[in-house]
Amino acid sequence: MRLVLEQRAETGWALRLLSPLLAVALALVSAAVMFAALGADPLAALHAYFVLPLSDSWGLQEVAVKATPLVLISVGLAFCYRAGVWNIGAEGQFLVGALGGAWLAVATHGGAQGPWLLPAMLAAGALGGALFALIPALLRTRFGASEILTSLMLVYVAELLLDWLVRGPWRDPAGFNMPQTVTFSPAATLPLLAEGGRVNLGTPLTLLIVAAAALVAARTLKGFEIRLVGEAPRAARFAGFDAKRVTWAVFAFSGALAGLAGIMEVAGTLRQLQPGLSPGYGFTAIIVAFLGRLNPVGCLVAGVFLAVTFIGGENAQIMLRLPLDATRVFQGLLLFYVLACDTLLLYRLRLLRSAPA
Amino acid sequence: MTLLEAILLTVITASTPLLIAAIGELVAERAGVLNLGVEGMMIMGAAAGIAVAITTGSSAAGVAAAILAGMALAAIFALLVLGLATNQVAAGLALAIFGLGLSGVVGAPFVGVPREGIGKIAVPWLSEIPFLGPVLFRQDPFVYASFALVIGVAWFLGRTRAGLVLRACGESAAAAHALGFKVLRIRFLALLFGGACAGLAGAYLSLVLTPFWTSGMTSGRGWIALAIVVFASWLPWRAVAGAYLFGGVTILQLHAQGAGVPVPPQAMAALPYVITILALVLIMRARGGGSAAPAALGTPFVPDR
Numbered sequence: 040m041r042l043v044l045e046q047r048a049e050t051g052w053a054l055r056l057l058s059p060l061l062a063v064a065l066a067l068v069s070a071a072v073m074f075a076a077l078g079a080d081p082l083a084a085l086h087a088y089f090v091l092p093l094s095d096s097w098g099l100q101e102v103a104v105k106a107t108p109l110v111l112i113s114v115g116l117a118f119c120y121r122a123g124v125w126n127i128g129a130e131g132q133f134l135v136g137a138l139g140g141a142w143l144a145v146a147t148h149g150g151a152q153g154p155w156l157l158p159a160m161l162a163a164g165a166l167g168g169a170l171f172a173l174i175p176a177l178l179r180t181r182f183g184a185s186e187i188l189t190s191l192m193l194v195y196v197a198e199l200l201l202d203w204l205v206r207g208p209w210r211d212p213a214g215f216n217m218p219q220t221v222t223f224s225p226a227a228t229l230p231l232l233a234e235g236g237r238v239n240l241g242t243p244l245t246l247l248i249v250a251a252a253a254l255v256a257a258r259t260l261k262g263f264e265i266r267l268v269g270e271a272p273r274a275a276r277f278a279g280f281d282a283k284r285v286t287w288a289v290f291a292f293s294g295a296l297a298g299l300a301g302i303m304e305v306a307g308t309l310r311q312l313q314p315g316l317s318p319g320y321g322f323t324a325i326i327v328a329f330l331g332r333l334n335p336v337g338c339l340v341a342g343v344f345l346a347v348t349f350i351g352g353e354n355a356q357i358m359l360r361l362p363l364d365a366t367r368v369f370q371g372l373l374l375f376y377v378l379a380c381d382t383l384l385l386y387r388l389r390l391l392r393s394a395p396a
Numbered sequence: 397m398t399l400l401e402a403i404l405l406t407v408i409t410a411s412t413p414l415l416i417a418a419i420g421e422l423v424a425e426r427a428g429v430l431n432l433g434v435e436g437m438m439i440m441g442a443a444a445g446i447a448v449a450i451t452t453g454s455s456a457a458g459v460a461a462a463i464l465a466g467m468a469l470a471a472i473f474a475l476l477v478l479g480l481a482t483n484q485v486a487a488g489l490a491l492a493i494f495g496l497g498l499s500g501v502v503g504a505p506f507v508g509v510p511r512e513g514i515g516k517i518a519v520p521w522l523s524e525i526p527f528l529g530p531v532l533f534r535q536d537p538f539v540y541a542s543f544a545l546v547i548g549v550a551w552f553l554g555r556t557r558a559g560l561v562l563r564a565c566g567e568s569a570a571a572a573h574a575l576g577f578k579v580l581r582i583r584f585l586a587l588l589f590g591g592a593c594a595g596l597a598g599a600y601l602s603l604v605l606t607p608f609w610t611s612g613m614t615s616g617r618g619w620i621a622l623a624i625v626v627f628a629s630w631l632p633w634r635a636v637a638g639a640y641l642f643g644g645v646t647i648l649q650l651h652a653q654g655a656g657v658p659v660p661p662q663a664m665a666a667l668p669y670v671i672t673i674l675a676l677v678l679i680m681r682a683r684g685g686g687s688a689a690p691a692a693l694g695t696p697f698v699p700d701r
Contacts (some may be wrong), residue, residue, distance in 0.1 A: 044480070044481060044701075050445075061538040077501070120486075125485050127489060157435075177678070178677055180674070182677045182680045182681055183680045183687070184673070184676040184677045184680050185626060185676065187432065187485065187674060188619065188622060188626070188672070188673075188676060189624045189673050191616075191619050191670075192616070192619065192623075192670075192672050193673070194667045195615075195616055195666065196666045196669050196670060199662040199663070199665055199666045200662070200666075201623075202662050203660050203662035203663070204661075207660060278539050322493060325486075325489055325493075326490075326493070329486060360502050362500060362504045362609070363500075364496075364497045364498075364499075364500025364501045364504070365497070365501055366497070367493060367494075367496060367497025367498075367500065368494060368497035368498050368501060369497075370488050370493055370497070371436075371491070371492075371493040371494025371495070371497055371498075374486070374489070374490035374493065374494075375472070375476060375487070375490050375494065376478055378480075378482040378483065378486055378487055378490065379476055379480050379482065381482065382480040382481060382482055386481065386698070394409050395612060
């Protein structure tokens, strides 16, 4: 007896919805096993990971703050992956976006600042991320260099660039030699939604972008073009769609969103540049994109779920002394299961009784 | 020992992990599977290697554990991309993330525990050759292993029937299947070999190069190994050139930093990554757009009974 894969004629919508849920359930079971292996009470650990962050107003706000960059980056990545373009350097685009916007805040600090500053910072952030993302796009379309490797290598370059700026030219002169910039003035800070809260204007802005992206993906020719280039490149060529242009467009779009996420994180949450300003949002967003079925609205739901794991991981570290890296293990496992369950959409597993020929 | 000899020695130590990991990935890719999770397998090898070496006190046990850890991760990857025909790029990314996380969990109790590195072995007679002797034949066992791996893989892929079958799986899985070869089994073995090499390369980092554990100590070497495979046009001998080029750049930037070159140290540290990008672009230009990649690289194969 053996298991074989058999192609499905079509996939029902219930299965499409069920597959990510099944992946989450399997990942939770595996996580419980891992927590037990690390010597923690699995139920207490799961509670700290997935229930505590959602059980009070502080936790919920924190989830929204962490979900915002994840959702924003993953929506861009979803367009890339739909088009069969593998941008895995969103982490670098996030950082360069943060640098681009922060440059305005640092340069005008203590000088001429006005209501124009914040929109200009957001625009500079998006532009910085987009330009940085266009490097792998150019190398791909002009020279055929693998965008997977070039976009990833640029992450290290961006990290080092940030490190140099906050230790060198942009360091706060009054900051006791700490590697950080000045704290941004109120004019360069995204306003909070509620006084004393944590959530800033970036979160509703992200929701608007998700809605717009969902519309573009489902209802416009551009969205169709991206899907066709990804799923049937030959047919796309016959239809007159230019695969190179699509590569440029999705790289620029995803880079802009990652850059915007970067500057919103800096201008809204951190209020200064410092090394290690991202806990790996750009990489986790890859998982969000796949868990969200490469669909903007799906990314929204998946982004909230993975934001919970970030805060839950911190909870579990403090309360149960679980290593922080356990969160990454869970995130990696989750992507394994998401991919495995997606196979069930295309194929059915069949048990063959006869001996293989 | 002259300065030149000293520099060459450090270049060899910097290049060896890249070469070992690249040669393993090269075999997997020649069989048609793109495993982007080299970084994850490598760092799991580093973590498992040092954890077992410290616990048992035996370096050999550490190396064995590293190889097994790399193979275990490769087996998970194989289950996904071969057993379930998932997207190889996404599964490879998942493996990289998973390996980085798991290595942190495994390595956590061993942070900062110092350990004597594995020593060097002088080959009798050969190490007496002037200049070449001390550089090539007074090395640690991993360097010899990397030489043996390159020679073995070049011979296997180019000169044996089994190597030809493996390459057939990478060029056209359907054709190899039609000829009666077990494509999935061959690809599985190739992946395991790649995992073993990545694990071994990781053990080199944590047992020889910097004999202690720090989280994220591979710092992108797994990804550079992937780039070396492309740079080498999937040929084992050229992988040597690629690995030594990148190892040389790493050492060059360290020496330049030490010599007080008036450039920020971060710019120097970025050099290996920038050179990797440049090398990818130049090699694609030199090929004039044609690809030397195995034709079936990255495409899943589902046998129809």
